[in-house]
Amino acid sequence: MAKRLTYYILAGLVLGIFVGWALNASIGDPERLKTIAGYFSILTTIFLHLIKMIIAPLVFSTLVVGIAHMGDTAALGRVGAKAVGWFVTASLISLSLGLLLVTVFQPGVGLNLPLPPADASAGVDRSAFDFAKFVAHIFPESMIGAMASNDILQIVVFSLFVGVAITAVGEPAKPLVRATESLVKVMLQITDYVMRFAPVAVFAAVTATIAQRGLSILGTYGYFMGTFYLGLIALWLLLIGACFLFIGGRTGLLVRYIRDPIVLAFSTASSEAAYPRTLEALDRFGVPPRIASFVLPLGYSFNLDGSMMYMTFATIFIAQAYGIDLTLGQQVLMLLTLMITSKGVAGVPRASLVVITATLAQFNIPEAGLLLILAVDHFLDMGRSATNVVGNAVASAVVAKWEGDLDPVEPADIEPPHAPSEHGPAVDVDNFRENRSDEVSLGKPQA
Numbered sequence: 001m002a003k004r005l006t007y008y009i010l011a012g013l014v015l016g017i018f019v020g021w022a023l024n025a026s027i028g029d030p031e032r033l034k035t036i037a038g039y040f041s042i043l044t045t046i047f048l049h050l051i052k053m054i055i056a057p058l059v060f061s062t063l064v065v066g067i068a069h070m071g072d073t074a075a076l077g078r079v080g081a082k083a084v085g086w087f088v089t090a091s092l093i094s095l096s097l098g099l100l101l102v103t104v105f106q107p108g109v110g111l112n113l114p115l116p117p118a119d120a121s122a123g124v125d126r127s128a129f130d131f132a133k134f135v136a137h138i139f140p141e142s143m144i145g146a147m148a149s150n151d152i153l154q155i156v157v158f159s160l161f162v163g164v165a166i167t168a169v170g171e172p173a174k175p176l177v178r179a180t181e182s183l184v185k186v187m188l189q190i191t192d193y194v195m196r197f198a199p200v201a202v203f204a205a206v207t208a209t210i211a212q213r214g215l216s217i218l219g220t221y222g223y224f225m226g227t228f229y230l231g232l233i234a235l236w237l238l239l240i241g242a243c244f245l246f247i248g249g250r251t252g253l254l255v256r257y258i259r260d261p262i263v264l265a266f267s268t269a270s271s272e273a274a275y276p277r278t279l280e281a282l283d284r285f286g287v288p289p290r291i292a293s294f295v296l297p298l299g300y301s302f303n304l305d306g307s308m309m310y311m312t313f314a315t316i317f318i319a320q321a322y323g324i325d326l327t328l329g330q331q332v333l334m335l336l337t338l339m340i341t342s343k344g345v346a347g348v349p350r351a352s353l354v355v356i357t358a359t360l361a362q363f364n365i366p367e368a369g370l371l372l373i374l375a376v377d378h379f380l381d382m383g384r385s386a387t388n389v390v391g392n393a394v395a396s397a398v399v400a401k402w403e404g405d406l407d408p409v410e411p412a413d414i415e416p417p418h419a420p421s422e423h424g425p426a427v428d429v430d431n432f433r434e435n436r437s438d439e440v441s442l443g444k445p446q447a
Helices: 002-026 030-068 073-105 131-137 143-148 152-169 171-195 198-213 216-220 222-257 259-268 272-285 289-302 305-321 328-344 351-362 367-374 377-402
Strands: none
Touching: 002 030, 002 198, 002 259, 030 143, 030 152, 030 171, 030 198, 030 259, 030 272, 030 289, 073 152, 073 222, 073 289, 073 305, 073 328, 073 377, 143 152, 152 171, 152 289, 171 272, 198 259, 222 259, 222 272, 222 305, 222 377, 259 272, 259 377, 272 289, 272 377, 289 377, 305 328, 305 351, 305 367, 305 377, 328 351, 351 367, 351 377, 367 377
8 A cells, every 4th residue: 555655646746737737727817826736736735634643642652652662751851862863963964965055056146036125024923933932832731722722842751751750650551551552553554544545635735836836937946846855865865874884774765664654745845744754654664662752752742853954044045135244153153043943843834934034034034035946945845844844754764773672674576564554454553563562571671
């Protein structure tokens, strides 16, 4: 199913390009095209709503089970410290690479596009990020409220408390752990149902975008988009190369296993849409659930490598378009600013644009310059969403290796354990990796 789904998604992507181009070429009325695109977008919206329906209970259940099976708080702190160390390093590399490439290729220099007035507004609420509000917002007032708003960062914080408390309680909490493990299996089965709708959602999303904007938009911003995607390729090579240094030859299998979530994130322009499949891919690759279910949610809050590279790239591009020269010191200060502010945008709609807008104002760059990239932001979001998946998958695998805890690889050509096989009934999920789920006695430290 997983392999066929990848092909179906790619087919939906290609078909969407052709249908969108046909609609754009045959209908000259922009308002009518906007209406038609809105109808197609309904399918994409439904799919993303279904994905968001899964995210909160899946993050909560997997993270709680992962912490419970850590065995003790010392193991939790050790894994957390290694994950945060990797996140900070990867963030600096991503931001620096974006700054380096946009300086070398200078896609905004000599840009012959009509610029908005310097005092115009981009229409993006930069108050969406405020450091003081962010720190206070980390801690949820209500777990139900955090789940209702799909605030991953707050869900992670609450799950940490629950997981640590379960570990401290020990034996009496075992029934709760078993119930939470069952919830994980149920949510993965729901994921399988939802993912069958992905190719249709991809087709609708691409059709709507191309129909409204046309293929010409890709040519107009071709150099800017081309250099950015070149930067993403370089970042992929760095991430996969770093993974190879720690994991060795198994890195190629990791790339193969995360192919499906990468394609899904790219075609839907949503990292969230790929979360359940990424979790499955890491499990099949051999990352223990207790590590993957802990590191991956943290990564979705603090390790968005593709988004961070885009922030420096787009900010300097806008400065170049206005003919504003920034000193090396200002560029370094911008990098450090983005390093901090990028950590506070988990769950914020169009998070990268919010951070870019706030950064433009801080360095006296007209924020209306953001309008230059809004036209192609969806196509750029596709690339950075896929890169976020790669970055978090690599982080989880490397942390597992550092813990000396990579399990044997599952065959790449078998069905995911919760999905029905085309040759027979579904695999018995109750027996799936039974030994691994009991690998640590609750409340006791690992050997």
